[in-house]
Amino acid sequence: MKTVSPMARWAAGVFAVSVLPAMVAGLPVGVTVPPAAGEDAATPLEKAFPHSQKCKRCHLRVFEEWEASAQSRSILSAPFHVSLERYRNTSGDADGGMCFRCHAPSVLEYPDHVGVYLKEIASGDPNLDGVGCSQCHLIKDVDSERHPPHPTYQLGRVVFGSYEKPADNLAHQSAPSALYGQSRYCVACHENLPGYENLPDLLGPWHKTEAQKKGKQCQSCHMPEAFGESANGERNRKISNHSFPGRFGKVRADAVTMDVETDVRGKESEVKVTIRSLVPHNLPLPHPGWSRVELDVTILGKNLRKTYSEQRYYERVFGDQNGKATIFDFEGASVLRDTVLKPEETRVERFVIPTPADAPSMDVIVTMTYSPIHGPDDFVNEVVRRAALGRKDRAFQPVRISRYKENISLETP
Numbered sequence: 486m487k488t489v490s491p492m493a494r495w496a497a498g499v500f501a502v503s504v505l506p507a508m509v510a511g512l513p514v515g516v517t518v519p520p521a522a523g524e525d526a527a528t529p530l531e532k533a534f535p536h537s538q539k540c541k542r543c544h545l546r547v548f549e550e551w552e553a554s555a556q557s558r559s560i561l562s563a564p565f566h567v568s569l570e571r572y573r574n575t576s577g578d579a580d581g582g583m584c585f586r587c588h589a590p591s592v593l594e595y596p597d598h599v600g601v602y603l604k605e606i607a608s609g610d611p612n613l614d615g616v617g618c619s620q621c622h623l624i625k626d627v628d629s630e631r632h633p634p635h636p637t638y639q640l641g642r643v644v645f646g647s648y649e650k651p652a653d654n655l656a657h658q659s660a661p662s663a664l665y666g667q668s669r670y671c672v673a674c675h676e677n678l679p680g681y682e683n684l685p686d687l688l689g690p691w692h693k694t695e696a697q698k699k700g701k702q703c704q705s706c707h708m709p710e711a712f713g714e715s716a717n718g719e720r721n722r723k724i725s726n727h728s729f730p731g732r733f734g735k736v737r738a739d740a741v742t743m744d745v746e747t748d749v750r751g752k753e754s755e756v757k758v759t760i761r762s763l764v765p766h767n768l769p770l771p772h773p774g775w776s777r778v779e780l781d782v783t784i785l786g787k788n789l790r791k792t793y794s795e796q797r798y799y800e801r802v803f804g805d806q807n808g809k810a811t812i813f814d815f816e817g818a819s820v821l822r823d824t825v826l827k828p829e830e831t832r833v834e835r836f837v838i839p840t841p842a843d844a845p846s847m848d849v850i851v852t853m854t855y856s857p858i859h860g861p862d863d864f865v866n867e868v869v870r871r872a873a874l875g876r877k878d879r880a881f882q883p884v885r886i887s888r889y890k891e892n893i894s895l896e897t898p
């Protein structure tokens with residue numbers, strides 16, 4: 486039995502919902518038990534979905550990883566704020582909470598709290614989590630029959646996870662759930678936007694891939710396994726990284742292989758790039774609508790002077806009601822062009838380039854990057870204005886995926 490500490494007393498207040506008899510029995514005398522509020526709407530949101538700060542006390546490692554992740558910024562980024570406003574200006578209040586369905590899924594249980602979230606966001610320093618510990622660990626099930634799949638919550642003292650035998654603790658009960666090790670858990674928020682079922686899904690046919698057939702789940706790549714403490718001071722065991730590497734982070738190194746063949750044919754040459762995506766879903770994922778991956782071929786001639794460069798994009802271009810291209814997927818009524826790399830696809834790109842004249846050799850450089858945010862000037866300028874770091878915000882940084890460089894001799898033998 487753990488010693489009685491102010492910590493234990495605090496822990497009893499993590500969840501303010503109905504206190505289970507087992508928990509009461511485990512509590513030392515003198516500790517005030519929070520009133521059994523029951524699982525009704527009378528429980529304030531911040532009690533039903535305790536803030537991640539409350540879990541930090543015992544799960545420091547997980548917290549620090551999560552804090553560095555995109556998920557922890559799901560309602561904080563300037564691109565999100567500006568596009569949310571644009572969406573709300575056109576959607577009206579009826580669907581005004583749509584974006585929160587995944588960016589702050591507590592609104593699924595508290596639909597009348599959309600306004601609270603909007604106010605919190607406007608404050609610039611929200612006290613509520615978007616996708617925090619509770620928003621993920623209180624998911625009891627995912628209804629995969631619905632599109633997009635729907636997460637169902639069980640709000641209470643029980644935290645779900647994939648351990649079969651979690652150690653006991655004074656803050657919460659733990660229940661094992663196979664769901665947490667399965668792709669369908671993640672797909673609940675990564676498949677598609679609700680109301681956009683007439684547009685193709687974001688991930689593509691992920692469930693038919695070699696990776697999935699081999700038993701690789703989303704977690705295998707995006708929550709890589711390690712060995713360590715799950716809670717402070719507990720014995721070491723299998724743990725899962727919570728920094729959710731994706732666009733940022735280590736997983737990128739395994740995204741593609743690139744083979745480049747250059748055929749010098751007099752005044753013109755051909756650069757053939759064979760890209761093999763190792764990613765078992767679309768690359769990039771086409772939400773938000775401006776996401777795109779750039780493939781750049783640059784030729785350096787004499788004295789390393791640039792003689793040619795060409796860019797091609799992997800993206801999904803949405804058409805609005807009038808058939809005009811828009812970078813806002815929520816204005817999309819159709820798809821005008823879709824060049825995203827499909828799951829595990831091999832794509833061949835041929836570039837015909839002018840062979841540099843009077844040069845003994847040329848450098849062929851092929852680079853693949855995630856493009857920075859782009860769009861109409863008013864939108865981009867507003868994002869710059871709102872971002873704490875202005876143009877230095879990560880949204881404006883290209884992120885390199887892969888690079889190839891070769892020197893090709895041009896001397897005729």
Ligand code: HEC
Nearest residue numbers: 555556558559587588590671674703707729730731732733
């Ligand atoms: C409750 C909804 C929700 C669930 C469940 C969820 N995600 Fe996410 N995820 C998000 C949101 C929202 C973002 C985007 C945050 C942002 O950048 O604004 C995100 C971002 C990510 C990113 C980072 C993307 C990037 O651009 O780098 C990865 C990787 C990711 N999620 C993987 C997963 C995996 C793996 C799972 C399952 C274990 C999962 N997610 C479950 C909502 C969710």
Ligand code: HEC
Nearest residue numbers: 562564565568569572583584587674675677678770773815
């Ligand atoms: C079905 C769940 C879902 C819905 C609904 C949704 N998003 Fe997202 N959003 C995500 C996920 C997941 C990511 C991370 C995507 C990735 O990196 O591939 C994301 C990323 C983003 C990003 C880029 C990351 C960032 O925070 O800057 C923006 C901006 C964004 N969403 C805006 C919106 C807006 C505006 C709406 C409503 C019109 C919306 N989203 C609705 C799941 C959703």
Ligand code: HEC
Nearest residue numbers: 540544547548551616617618621647665666704715724725
């Ligand atoms: C996007 C959803 C998501 C978020 C956010 C999230 N988790 Fe997890 N967590 C998971 C999943 C899924 C697993 C199981 C992973 C597996 O089995 O591969 C897990 C596993 C765990 C585990 C057991 C394994 C380990 O690494 O210790 C703990 C403890 C945990 N989470 C605590 C937290 C805490 C605390 C937070 C907030 C700081 C948090 N989680 C945020 C989805 C999430």
Ligand code: HEC
Nearest residue numbers: 496540543618646647648651652654656659660715716719
């Ligand atoms: C008083 C300390 C304490 C607090 C506070 C706490 N936890 Fe835990 N938690 C633990 C311990 C101890 C374990 C067991 C770890 C083990 O088995 O190695 C655990 C296990 C877990 C697991 C794994 C459960 C499973 O079945 O796989 C998850 C998920 C989790 N906690 C989430 C949370 C979340 C979310 C919060 C905040 C709302 C939180 N914890 C707050 C101590 C705490």
Ligand code: HEC
Nearest residue numbers: 668671675696702703706731732736737739740769770886
């Ligand atoms: C075999 C490993 C693997 C599996 C399994 C996998 N992914 Fe990925 N995923 C990647 C790689 C690699 C990238 C990085 C691509 C890059 O940044 O170039 C990525 C990128 C992402 C991103 C962010 C990048 C973007 O284009 O917006 C999200 C979000 C994501 N994956 C979600 C998922 C979800 C959800 C699943 C499960 C259905 C999943 N992934 C399964 C390897 C995997």
